[in-house]
Amino acid sequence: MVIVTWNGAHLLAECLDSVLDCGAKILVVDNASIDSTTDLLASDYPQVQSVRLPTNTGFAGGVAHALTLISTPYVVLLNNDAAVRPGWLPALLAPLYAEPRVAATSSKLLLPDGRMNSAGGLVTAAGYAHDRAFGQPDDGRWDEPVELMYGCGAALALRVEAVRAVGGIDPRFFMYYEDVDLSWRLHLAGWSVRYVPRAVVVHQHSATAGSGSLLHTFYTERNRLATLVRCGSAGMAVRAIARYPLTTLSVGLFESRPKAARRVRAYLSFLRWLPALLAQRRRLGGRSARLEVQRRLLERA
Structure with a gap:
C-alpha cells in the first residue's frame, strides 16, 4: 500500500490508523515535507516503511x-x-484476484458528512473528468459494480504487471488526471477498470491542494489536454486544443483574471510537452481502439 504525503502530518495519523490492521505492507512516500511528518512516522508508526524524497x-x-x-x-x-472502513482492502482486491483482465479497482468514496465523493470516474466528450455521484446521497444507487472510464486515485488498487506494460504512472503530471491518463491507457491496451462499491473509504476531498486553487487550475487544465493528446481520438484532442484559447479569454473577461493567467501558463506548459506526448501517442492503441473506448465509456450528454 502506497500513501503519498506532503505536509500532511495533520491528516496522516487518521489515515494510517485506519489501515494498520489491513495486513498489507505500507509505504509512505514523503514529498519533502517541512512539517512534523518525519517525526510522526518515527515516533508513532515505526512499523510503517517510509521514504523521504529530496523535492x-x-x-x-x-x-x-x-x-x-x-x-x-x-x-x-x-x-x-x-x-x-472495515473490509475495504479484501473487497477492493477481490476482482483483481478473480479476473485476470481487471487491471484497476476503484473504491466507493464518501465525504465526511456521508454524501458521495466518488463512485469512480467519468470523462465527458470534451475531455473533462469528474467523479460519478459527487455530492449525491449514499442511498443505494451507487452500489452496483460497473466498468469505469477511470478509477479514482484516492483509493485505487492496481495490477502492477498491467501498469508497467502501459508505461506506468507519468511523474510529469505531478497531480490531477494521472488516474485518468493511466486508466485510459489501460483501456487502450484491453484491460478493465472496475468500481467496487463494497470497498468504502471516507475522503476529505482536496484537503492538500484545494479544489478551487490556482494550482488546481494549472494542473487540471494542462493535464487534461495532455491526456487527450496521448489517449483520445484525434478529433477529440484537436477540438480541445482549439477551444482552449477562447475558453481562457472568456474566463478572463467574465470570471477571474488570475485564473485566466494560470490557464495561459498551463497552455504554454502543455505546448512544451506536446512533442513528447505525440511520440507517446504513436506507441499506444490505434484509431479503432481509441474510438471503441470512447464509444463504450465516455459520458453521454
Whole structure:
C-alpha cells in the first residue's frame, strides 16, 4: 500500500490508523515535507516503511517512485486524507484476484458528512473528468459494480504487471488526471477498470491542494489536454486544443483574471510537452481502439 504525503502530518495519523490492521505492507512516500511528518512516522508508526524524497514530486511523482521500489503483483494507492472502513482492502482486491483482465479497482468514496465523493470516474466528450455521484446521497444507487472510464486515485488498487506494460504512472503530471491518463491507457491496451462499491473509504476531498486553487487550475487544465493528446481520438484532442484559447479569454473577461493567467501558463506548459506526448501517442492503441473506448465509456450528454 502506497500513501503519498506532503505536509500532511495533520491528516496522516487518521489515515494510517485506519489501515494498520489491513495486513498489507505500507509505504509512505514523503514529498519533502517541512512539517512534523518525519517525526510522526518515527515516533508513532515505526512499523510503517517510509521514504523521504529530496523535492516535492507531487502525487504522480511519489507513486512513480514507489513503483520502482515494490515487487508485489498488486499495489494499492491511498490518499493521506482518506480513512478506510472495515473490509475495504479484501473487497477492493477481490476482482483483481478473480479476473485476470481487471487491471484497476476503484473504491466507493464518501465525504465526511456521508454524501458521495466518488463512485469512480467519468470523462465527458470534451475531455473533462469528474467523479460519478459527487455530492449525491449514499442511498443505494451507487452500489452496483460497473466498468469505469477511470478509477479514482484516492483509493485505487492496481495490477502492477498491467501498469508497467502501459508505461506506468507519468511523474510529469505531478497531480490531477494521472488516474485518468493511466486508466485510459489501460483501456487502450484491453484491460478493465472496475468500481467496487463494497470497498468504502471516507475522503476529505482536496484537503492538500484545494479544489478551487490556482494550482488546481494549472494542473487540471494542462493535464487534461495532455491526456487527450496521448489517449483520445484525434478529433477529440484537436477540438480541445482549439477551444482552449477562447475558453481562457472568456474566463478572463467574465470570471477571474488570475485564473485566466494560470490557464495561459498551463497552455504554454502543455505546448512544451506536446512533442513528447505525440511520440507517446504513436506507441499506444490505434484509431479503432481509441474510438471503441470512447464509444463504450465516455459520458453521454
